[in-house]
Amino acid sequence: MYKVLLVDDEIFVRKGLISLMDWSSMQYEICGEAENGQQAIAMIEQLKPDLVIVDIRMPILDGLGLIKHVKEEGSHRPLFIIVSGYHDFAYAQQALRYNVSDYILKPVDEDELRATLKKLASTLDKNRITTFTGEKPLAESIIETLLQTEHSDEAVEQIATVLNIPAASPYRYVLIEVQDLQVDGPSYLPKLQTLIAERFNNQFPALPINVRGYSQYGLLIPQSLASIIQAKNEQEAYMELRSMLEEGLNASVSLYVGVQVNHLKESTLSYTAAVESLNYKFTIGGSGIIFADDIQGQALYYFDVDEELHSKLIDQIEENRCEAYEETVALIFEQFQHKRFAPSAVANTITRSLIGIINSIRKLDGNEEELELLSELLDWQQKYRNLQQLQHIYMQFVQEAAAYIARKRGEQGKGSIEKIKKYIDTHYTENINLKSIAAKFFMNSVYLGQLFRKTYGLYFNEYLLSLRVEEAKRLLRQTDMRMYEVADKVGFQNADYFVTQFEKLEKMTPTDYRNKMLGKN
Structure with a gap:
């Protein structure tokens, strides 16, 4: 396509020229419009048109003044066609002195302009292919x-x-x-x-x-x-x-x-x-x-990887399970190839995982900019041009991110675990579990369970059960509440389950315990 700039102080003339013919069918495209010669000077340097169609009479700087400036001072020198409402031989003579390609009278005739553009296309073709350094093309x-x-x-x-x-x-x-x-x-x-x-x-x-x-x-x-x-x-x-x-x-x-x-x-x-x-x-x-x-005929895949696969990867990174996330990354990259992922779909998947990892880091009050490979992944499309290269650098980033998250969680965990224990001590009679507490404190549930056991020497469920059973024992000693009432009061949703767990810990049923405390045994 050859670019055409229209220069005329009358907007209706410019729009008329645009709609006069199918420019693209003749390998031309309108790249811009200017309303005077002064404005056109800047646009010629910026847009680099191949052809300028210019009115001869305009305010500020007329058509001949524009052509003179471009021919003598311009760094880009397009071809020119002059359109004029005046059949003035003096204007035509001046135009010819500047090697103007054609001089067309208004109103512009479609056939005349078409013939002129067709003739100029040949000239523009030759100009494009005869750029020489000395005599060498x-x-x-x-x-x-x-x-x-x-x-x-x-x-x-x-x-x-x-x-x-x-x-x-x-x-x-x-x-x-x-x-x-x-x-x-x-x-x-x-x-x-x-x-x-x-x-x-x-x-x-x-x-x-x-x-x-x-x-x-x-x-x-x-x-x-x-x-x-x-x-x-x-x-x-x-x-x-x-x-x-x-x-x-x-x-x-x-x-x-x-x-x-x-x-x-x-x-x-x-x-x-x-x-x-x-x-x-x-x-x-x-x-x-x-x-x-x-x-030919092979459709590309333009969507993201499965939500389940994405979520699994983020969980595995947060839990720092190396073998697991390596397997998931390998599976994602297999999908890229076998499902014929388009480059944009690959980019969306990588970006989505980066956002997930960054969110995990920020929840731990970390700073993702401390990851050395983050900038490398953000600009990967400019450097990594095949799947093997991309998978290698992506895996390195995942490893770095997982280690960073583990380190930050360890730093945060030392102070957080005491707050979590206090929360459990206060709310153990409510319907709480490891997963709900982990969510409340923005932690991974698996990691929280590991941290709790490492800090206090027993599993979360064991500690929660011990609190509930101790409170049940107090209620059994001090009140005449029925078993289902005691169970509900200490956080059990099912009375039979309460009895089972009580007996498991105390080696006797709640009823036996109460009778023992009352001296009935």
């Missing part, structure tokens, strides 16, 4: 333009000539992702260029590599790759190509292979397919290669 810029913009047959032939490759030939666009865990590391482009030239035995000396950022590089590869590499088939050829790149770059490499196209002008289709294949990056097995042909 910038192949990378040219291939980028080829892949991202539709071109006329004439423009594609020019590109093929400049790159010294055949236009009418099958190609695949291949995205090479170097997985080096570096955001701002060194460029691999020089090494890649050398490796590709050597591997192809200079049969395709002009194969251009375009840089996509984050250690991603794109390459248009001819269908004859298998015969050049002397492989049995195309899949084997790409496996060998990947092995060669990993050895030469001394880093892990993944390949995303676009669909085959039969002409250079169709290369955008292969490029788009390769880029879309990136969404399947967490489904790659050991091969490290995704063919766009193989994933």
